Amino acid sequence: MSEPIQPVFTIDKLYVKDLSVEIPNAPQIFLEREQPQVDLQIQNGAAQIGDGVFEAFLTATVTAKVGEKTLFLIEVTQAGIFQIRNLGKEDMDVVLGVGCPNILYPYLREVVSDCATRAGFMPVVLAPMNFEALYMQRMQQQQQQQQQ
Template identity: 40%
Template sequence: MQHAAQARLRKRQEPSRRHDGVGKRQPAREAQVTPAQQEKAVSEEEQRQFAIQRIYTKDISFEAPNSPLVFKEQWKPEINVGLGNTVNKIAEDTYELVMKVTVEAKDGDKTVFLVEVQQAGLFAVQGFQPQELDALMGIAAPNVVFPYVREAVSDLVNRGSFPQFVLQPVNFEALYAQQMQANAQQQGEQNPTVQ
């Protein structure tokens, strides 16, 4: 019985002759990695760090200059949203990202409400090249801080007794790519090539 099971197993492992050898098993090629290379890769990975140390509000403001009269009127506000980030180096491996969001609702020339929030994150960053660091602080850090900004803005608008307002998702990777492209164009304009 045991011989029959082994024969079936061998038969499954043999390439099918009906497919002209398609599906033949070939031995895997092993990558030649020396212990020193493995150790170097592990130590480099251990040295790389991107960690949230703190998330905090730096500045917050809500204005509704036409309250309570605005609640008696029918209005269809035009809402403008402004978003900007600033990165500050706090210490050797510590960076602060400050995200500033301004939301202004206007009805004609009247300001219905104005919300300004500066939400910040403190990040420990180690082991990254300058270009990688720029990408982390331009993409990853804003993705961490943005949900806190969204919550603060929604809460302030709600406390002002206005209809619910939720900031829509932001593609920080696309914004970062646009910023890098704009910087490259600006560099090209400042340093024209002479022919």
């Protein structure tokens, strides 16, 4: 009797795929003493790049403003290459939509904080994210669109 095929999940590589820091109002913006408003926009995705090999990524756009003036804009794409095999489609979607982003997010947070500090600002500490809730929300939206 043959053994059941076991799922495979390994991390091959984690890396910063894209990075941009802009300080459009420097040097005058460094004279501002008000607390900035920080906005975070985040997207995730994945693509198959080989047999059982996937690239998953998180892209964050962090904008800090004082009033209408932009202090800085940081755009980061944190990515990883993952070996994922022997999973059904639904399980694969969950791994790529929840598991991989959960692995990538702490690295993305570190890059954002480090970039803000190196640009001369206070560190930006991004709050933890619930990728499972975001995934479920996306699934509900897709179901609603299919019903229409």
